[in-house]
Amino acid sequence: MERVAISQAMQDYLKAIYKLHEQNGQAPTSALAEMLGVAPASVTNMCKKLAELHLVEYEPYQGVRFTPAGQKLALEIIRHHRLIELYLAEALNVPWDRVHEEAERLEHVISEDLEERMAAALGDPQFDPHGAPIPSRSGAISPQSGGRLVDMRPGDRLIVVEVDDDDPELLRYLGSMGLYPGTKVLLLARAPFEGPLTLTIDQTQHNLGYQAAKSILVALQEQ
Ligand SMILES: [Zn+2]
Incomplete structure (x- = not known):
């Protein structure tokens, strides 16, 4: 995938928006504030910035929705996160309760080359150590069953x-x-x-x- 060229905080917002949509089918700003542990005013500010970058659509008092570009970027960050978790668990024997915290940091900094090498070393895996689906290189993700x-x-x-x-x-x-x-x-x-x-x-x-x-x-x- 292409390189992520937005700030780490923005990347975390995109991930949170994705997670909320996955859980509830919507991402109200109040829920975003709670998930990210920040004040509602900060969420409003950041959502305006993300909207200026055409990554989300945002109306005050409504939820936040992805544009196709925003969704693609969110899935790229999630791909990094889940690949890193699996690599740490499989290749480095990091226990499954510790890989998430490491991946939260590393997901923002690994190069596309490293991402590709990890995917290849793991045989293009489909799931992370917690069972979450890993988005494909092109940003496709299989819906979770069950x-x-x-x-x-x-x-x-x-x-x-x-x-x-x-x-x-x-x-x-x-x-x-x-x-x-x-x-x-x-x-x-x-x-x-x-x-x-x-x-x-x-x-x-x-x-x-x-x-x-x-x-x-x-x-x-x-x-
Ligand atoms: Zn994780």
């Missing part, structure tokens, strides 16, 4: 598709139960009112709190 673990029914035989990548403590906790992408899980019970879930993982029964379970995407196992 649904949230907390929305599944008792008795469902499931396979972990993806877990949230940004909380190291949570990742260590999930890892301690063997909850990695690709792990098979049987959902035994789900307590009401956002209570804990009971799961069988590798023949062992586990209780998993609702908040932790919310970070896990699963798909039904093929029969």
Whole structure:
């Protein structure tokens, strides 16, 4: 892909806008402020700048939407991030709870040449260590399949598709139960009112709190 020629802060905004659209189908400025931990006025300023660069469309009191150029740039940064995470995990044995933080910094600075070399060394991979799809060189990304673990029914035989990548403590906790992408899980019970879930993982029964379970995407196992 082409080289990213905007500031790191702008790149982080594009990523946040992408994430919000992926989660909720929209990116209100209030949600952006919360996700980035900045004041609403800063979000307004930055969104105006991004709009001047024709990367987003922005109307006060409405959400922020990507232009095709903005979306392409966001996907390039996400490609960097996810490739770096996988490279660190596979080639350098960095634990899966630490790769995200490293990638947050490195994603802004690696050259296109390094990106290509990492992709080649990893055999043009499709998913990062947390199960998130890696956008292709041309900016295509496959939609994630499956649904949230907390929305599944008792008795469902499931396979972990993806877990949230940004909380190291949570990742260590999930890892301690063997909850990695690709792990098979049987959902035994789900307590009401956002209570804990009971799961069988590798023949062992586990209780998993609702908040932790919310970070896990699963798909039904093929029969
Ligand atoms: Zn990450």
